[in-house]
Amino acid sequence: MPDTLDDKELAAALKALANPARVRILGWLKEPETFPPQLEPATEVGVCLKHIQARAGVSQSTASQYMADLHAAGLVTSTRIGQWTHYRRDEAQIRRLAEHIRLAL
Amino acid sequence: MPDTLDDKELAAALKALANPARVRILGWLKEPETFPPQLEPATEVGVCLKHIQARAGVSQSTASQYMADLHAAGLVTSTRIGQWTHYRRDEAQIRRLAEHIRLAL
DNA sequence: TCGTTATATCGGGAATTACCGATTTAAGTA
DNA sequence: TACTTAAATCGGTAATTCCCGATATAACGA
Numbered sequence: 001m002p003d004t005l006d007d008k009e010l011a012a013a014l015k016a017l018a019n020p021a022r023v024r025i026l027g028w029l030k031e032p033e034t035f036p037p038q039l040e041p042a043t044e045v046g047v048c049l050k051h052i053q054a055r056a057g058v059s060q061s062t063a064s065q066y067m068a069d070l071h072a073a074g075l076v077t078s079t080r081i082g083q084w085t086h087y088r089r090d091e092a093q094i095r096r097l098a099e100h101i102r103l104a105l
Numbered sequence: 106m107p108d109t110l111d112d113k114e115l116a117a118a119l120k121a122l123a124n125p126a127r128v129r130i131l132g133w134l135k136e137p138e139t140f141p142p143q144l145e146p147a148t149e150v151g152v153c154l155k156h157i158q159a160r161a162g163v164s165q166s167t168a169s170q171y172m173a174d175l176h177a178a179g180l181v182t183s184t185r186i187g188q189w190t191h192y193r194r195d196e197a198q199i200r201r202l203a204e205h206i207r208l209a210l
Numbered sequence: 211t212c213g214t215t216a217t218a219t220c221g222g223g224a225a226t227t228a229c230c231g232a233t234t235t236a237a238g239t240a
Numbered sequence: 241t242a243c244t245t246a247a248a249t250c251g252g253t254a255a256t257t258c259c260c261g262a263t264a265t266a267a268c269g270a
Contacts, residue, residue, distance in 0.1 A: 007125040018119035019228085020112040023209055049247060062229050064248055075210075083237045083246045098210050104128055105203050124258085154217060167259050169218055188216045188267045 005100050013097050016073035022066050025052055026075060029089045038084070045079045046088030073097075110205050118202050121178035127171050130157055131180060134194045143189070150184045151193030178202075 005013070017023055028034070032042035035051040042048075053063035067087050070076045074093045079086045110118070122128055133139070137147035140156040147153075158168035172192050175181045179198045184191045 007128070010128070011123050011125050014119050014123035015227090017206075017210075018116050018123045020116050021228095023112070023115070026210070050245095059230055060247075061231075061249080064246095065229080068248080080236090080247090085247060094210050098207050101122075101206055102203050105122075105131065105199050120257090126258095155215095164260055165217075166219080166261075169216095170259080173218080185217090185266095190217060 005097070010100060010104060013073040013075070014101070016069045016075065019066075021056060021058070022070055025056060025066060026070065026089065026094075028052070028055060029076065029087065032088070040081050040084070040086060042086070045081060046077065046086035048084040048086050050084075052087065110202070115205060115209060118178040118180070119206070121174045121180065124171075126161060126163070127175055130161060130171060131175065131194065131199075133157070133160060134181065134192065137193070145186050145189070145191060147191070150186060151182065151191035153189040153191050155189075157192065 017026075029047060032047050035042055035047045035055070038048050038051065040048075049060075049063055049067060052067065053060055056063055056066070058066070067076065067078065067085075071078050071087070075090060075097065076087045077090050079088070122131075134152060137152050140147055140152045140160070143153050143156065145153075154165075154168055154172060157172065158165055161168055161171070163171070172181065172183070172190075176183055176192070180195060180202065181192045182195050184193070
């Protein structure tokens with residue numbers, strides 16, 4: 001992911017955020033420890049999809065797609081460990097995007 | 106427009122911005138004086154739709170819809186004077202939204 | 211009043227998004 | 241190997257968005 005965003009990348013990121021469910025998930029990930037326990041520590045590797053899905057109350061495929069969208073927008077990292085994919089906020093990228101939005105506005 | 110934004114209002118605003126053309130227009134409106142002359146001073150009342158449409162290179166109806174979207178999102182004000190509707194950035198609201206996005210992220 | 215200009219709104223086709231269930235892939239475990 | 245669990249991907253329907261041309265409205269000017 002480059003340091004600068006062009007029009008389309010910015011639009012893609014904003015589109016990912018233009019969905020209450022995805023923004024909500026991003027907010028939840030600020031407190032990974034509030035999710036049910038998992039083998040790997042959520043504060044380190046992130047929260048596994050199952051737990052995100054459960055809290056969001058959507059289907060498995062929808063949850064997976066949501067996270068893929070957020071990942072494509074560069075807002076979360078994904079770490080596969082064993083059978084689990086863990087999602088964690090990419091704080092640096094989020095700050096970068098926030099700054100970009102601030103400037104674009 | 107209230108001082109706080111709920112999930113849906115935030116989503117609506119982000120959706121309005123999730124379109125390069127609309128973001129571009131919002132950027133142009135930072136320099137109203139770079140548009141062709143018009144009867145009313147653009148720096149005061151804003152830029153008339155015609156000029157926005159011309160620069161954007163879209164149809165009249167599309168330009169009108171773009172501005173209605175930005176207006177609905179609270180990002181611009183519209184001032185009708187005679188046959189012209191002038192659009193101007195609502196800086197206070199834009200700052201408010203930017204801050205909201207920063208916090209939501 | 212009639213004609214013109216500026217804008218808004220209507221109606222629609224194409225493209226995209228939202229979300230789902232079904233299936234596939236990947237990894238663990240017996 | 242076969243069974244189970246986790247996640248990704250596929251295929252599809254409904255809803256939404258994009259952008260247009262056509263039409264309606266509003267305001268001006270002759």
